[in-house]
Amino acid sequence: MESEKILNISVDCVVFGYDTNTKSLNVLLIKRYLASKTTNEVLVDDFVLTGYHVYKTETLDDTATRVLKELTGLTGQYKKQFKAFGDPDRLLHPKDIIWIENAEFNLRTTTIAYYFLLNTEDVDLETNKNDARWFPVNNLPELGFDHEQIILEAYEDLKVKCLSEPIIFELLPDKFTINEVQDVYQSILGIEIDNRNFRRKLINKKYIIALDEKQVGVSKKPAQLYMFSREVYDKVFQKNYLISI
Amino acid sequence: MESEKILNISVDCVVFGYDTNTKSLNVLLIKRYLASKTTNEVLVDDFVLTGYHVYKTETLDDTATRVLKELTGLTGQYKKQFKAFGDPDRLLHPKDIIWIENAEFNLRTTTIAYYFLLNTEDVDLETNKNDARWFPVNNLPELGFDHEQIILEAYEDLKVKCLSEPIIFELLPDKFTINEVQDVYQSILGIEIDNRNFRRKLINKKYIIALDEKQVGVSKKPAQLYMFSREVYDKVFQKNYLISI
DNA sequence: AAAAATAAACGTAAAAATGACGTTTGTAGT
């Protein structure tokens, strides 16, 4: 067996956006459409993740940051490199081979997959030239390449990670209510949580800071707003090695 | 800026081996030595991780599995793809450029890094043709490339993961004592744990199964042997979504 | 202006888990 030393590499980004109103975890996807110029036959008609090849002078993180900025205009969002996908048969589907430029080189493209966490309110899709749309992670459209697998693995990583790290707050606005935090957990994990116990547990955390502010423009009793303090969290964590297997 | 689409890709393996006797978490490293034929000057003299280029027909996981098998003869060990390293300046050091074959292609090698977890008793280094040695993760020798960084990031991932997942048992023999488990935690995390509380906590887990066996050949009271049941663990975990942020 | 509706917020008691210790037990070597 001879080794294949020249391979192609790219970065793909799963952009998770939580919608506080619909209480839904969404993924940002780009429309892909291609029809034959001669026969008008539809060759490709689906959605894909946003991604790009790695530039010569970039780190992998740089590429991911650039891709998100080009898509949403945002920088500084939570970003996680979660897995590399490099199966030899990644691009065996004819429609994907039609789509990509240099098929002879691209028959094997290894992609470093990242996911981003943000709130859908942070993104203005209208000013974007791409045909990008939000889709609920539990109700994805037909996807190109192996992007469905990539999304599901990102989602799985997120599920596990949100149980032991405070990344849930990355999906919410800076100021949030206790119930909004509960909604995110319920939505992501697909579970029901007792509000009274959850509320007490969260309020007792030193890194959940009550603000001198309440909700405005709601038609019921306005809720207290809180923020998450990364600084306090890091201090607390250093002292508590809690083995919870 | 023009994109660089042709990049080189490999897999590097951090083989963690826990030594039950010395209570030390070790890494398996390979000796690298090269002297100039004309001047006898030592060009390269350090240690590196084991790794290899990805074969044409392999998945990334396959490559990692193959690398471990060639190094240790072992298959089926716990394996985790934890990060891709692809900084443009990864191989700027002259000695590394001397070492690798096709420097013009290899100036940027993206590597997919894996770590393996096993017990040092499972490996027989003598029958191995490579000059491989165990080094305590807290006392590493001089390392080539960016392999020190890769090891430290693998170690960090392991530290975090062992707090919330039962991967600690991958470092022990199938049959172990409670105190051995405690020793692994203490060694990896660098903490002290109260034996009486730890013992109670672990014994109460349904997935820690007491065997009809005790230690043999010890010069004190022989300890009860236990095993870990992945099957029971998975069942328990499905029912307990414990948010512990 | 009072009443109704409703989400937000607070309260309580039993059970389970944790933290900080003291005590007993079983085996090998003397």
Added chain:
DNA sequence: ACTACAAACGTCATTTTTACGTTTATTTTT
């Protein structure tokens, strides 16, 4: 039989969790 010592068990106060019931503040309806 005695001793050394790690293994194993026990206790109690405190904290956290679970499973509920109740009150409060605000908007909308009457």
